[in-house]
Amino acid sequence: MRKKDGKKEIAIVEAAIQVIAKDGYHHAKVHKIAEIAGIAVGSIYSYYDDKLNILLSIFDNVWKKLYTDLAELNENPGLNPVEKLDRLFDLIFDVFETNQPLAMVFVQEQNALVRDHKDEFTPYFEKYIALGEAIVSEGKDTGVFRSDLNISAFRTFYLAGVSALLHLWLDKPEAMQLPEIRVQAKQYAKVGILNSK
Amino acid sequence: MRKKDGKKEIAIVEAAIQVIAKDGYHHAKVHKIAEIAGIAVGSIYSYYDDKLNILLSIFDNVWKKLYTDLAELNENPGLNPVEKLDRLFDLIFDVFETNQPLAMVFVQEQNALVRDHKDEFTPYFEKYIALGEAIVSEGKDTGVFRSDLNISAFRTFYLAGVSALLHLWLDKPEAMQLPEIRVQAKQYAKVGILNSK
Amino acid sequence: MRKKDGKKEIAIVEAAIQVIAKDGYHHAKVHKIAEIAGIAVGSIYSYYDDKLNILLSIFDNVWKKLYTDLAELNENPGLNPVEKLDRLFDLIFDVFETNQPLAMVFVQEQNALVRDHKDEFTPYFEKYIALGEAIVSEGKDTGVFRSDLNISAFRTFYLAGVSALLHLWLDKPEAMQLPEIRVQAKQYAKVGILNSK
């Protein structure tokens, strides 16, 4: 039972993001989430089946938004694959730039969650991956991207890289500005690190 | 009396790697580790202070080897920065290629472990990072790498990328060969994905 | 929701007194305490931090009562030091006369508990001692008690003596009546055992 939209649901998810960001999912206590959400423990179970489903819901929200935005972007006929890839990176940074705790949860919990609960994980993730790979594929087909590019490996590599950069930024936000990181990430993808001159 | 050779200690670590790779650290039961190691639970505690220290020890072994090998490689005067970076990637793949469960543990647990036990984490990790950054820095100084390269961001990005590729491979070893993945990863780093022609 | 009245807390302490009286603190199992209290193990931990704190709480209750009663008695201007000392003995016997298991715990566990957890031990104990010594001191000052009386040694001696008599009584309640023991104890203190005639 995953309900949506109510004030309480949102309060629970937001509280959960805070607590999980700080303590990690396994150490996150349901009591603490309830306390921060300003409700009783028992009430959480009126909105979510269990602790796990709160986390699944967080990732559902994130991937749903990422997928929706990417789909919309992809509809834009005026963009070539390189520009699309550029925007794809931006979309990710945009989502997390204004919500650091959410970024932390995303970065820390996705792997284990997919490992342990593949079947329950949000379908938007798969859809997002497919769409992303389609964009890259289009780039290969039109000759913008290298013909020997392994699409699956590529998206894995860059998604993890971006995630790690987010993590780096979260760890010491003052050490490196996010705009700077965006630029770097995009360059890695496109031209690598060799000096072209 | 029975003498302590290193046999038990190794058996424990290997059993732990198996169990943690499969279930994740938090779900890994000490009893199960003991059972697989073929010893009694209590024996584990004469080799390791607690469950946590087994995991820390695993990472200590890995980073110690990675650091040592990288240091040796770095001593080789016949290698330029690009070649060193190439070998650096190889070293990582080499370590995990023959030990998939270890790779799994590495990929799945490092983040949370560093987050929760920064102070107890192996010092070889920091030394490895420093050495890796030094190599990249050398490449910048000699003009082989782009002058606007952010070293810290770069190593974060690529380490995570490689780790994710390992994960991808572990998930479906038959879908993509490791040699293929190596080539891709190295190319990402050097020339990006754009078609140079 | 079910409201916390004091019922459970009392049930836990009473069960603990029974079990500890019988098995001693170290052999007292938390499960057994819970079972006798008629609740689940976990419930104990919402009333007490741990097993130790149950014991500390028992002594807090006892010394709080002993101190409060002694303080009240001491306020009575109509009593001289000898009478006060007499009543002081009575207060102790009164507390334990109706609660043999409590007496057992008191007699058996106080020493080790103070040794191992001096800092957490109830402050009422110190206050009680101070007040008791004040009464004896008053007796010395007014010339009723011997002038060479070492107050600290005296209260140590007699407190232990009374405690031991309680123990003797608990061991074989039928062998010696408590009233008889009271009389003896008081006489020891005042006139010793020599035949005054």
Next chain:
Amino acid sequence: MRKKDGKKEIAIVEAAIQVIAKDGYHHAKVHKIAEIAGIAVGSIYSYYDDKLNILLSIFDNVWKKLYTDLAELNENPGLNPVEKLDRLFDLIFDVFETNQPLAMVFVQEQNALVRDHKDEFTPYFEKYIALGEAIVSEGKDTGVFRSDLNISAFRTFYLAGVSALLHLWLDKPEAMQLPEIRVQAKQYAKVGILNSK
């Protein structure tokens, strides 16, 4: 199997006294005893059946000596009951004056040990009690002691009192000299605390 007289046995017992005095019997670790005794853990079990029997042996030694000395003293026809009682007190203080850790063990562990292992406790204890009571009884018969004296209560009271004084002394040896304590204890017994003049 309780053996005697060998160097190792003595080393074990002495080590045990130290450790138990410091940590209490339940927290005393057999490994630590072995370490201090300068032997291997396993060797302890060649001399004592188990940890419990080491403690029982300590008390056997103590009560055997106390009983033997008291018996010898009692044989002396030149002593009247008051003098015998005086010497009885001295014997106790003498044993512990030169061995504080032993005093600590005596004071802290006797009660619980008798409670939990009455049947295995040294027979010298009972014999000692009987002899002590005989001396007091003699005093009653000859009219030196009060005729209404309850012998059993008396010895319980004073033994505990003396034990507690030892404890007080052990806690802060510098605060009160043992000779001073001896005098006080003897006076309590004989003339109480009232000012006779």
Next chain:
DNA sequence: CATGAATGAGCTTTCATTCAT
């Protein structure tokens, strides 16, 4: 729907004792 007291399965760790050498 909301509450929060109550539940109890399940886990890590300890340490007296054993026994192969």
Next chain:
DNA sequence: TATGAATGAAAGCTCATTCAT
């Protein structure tokens, strides 16, 4: 006899979940 590595039963405590109110 001596050794000390190995054993494994046993117990305190946690915390997600339930359900009486």
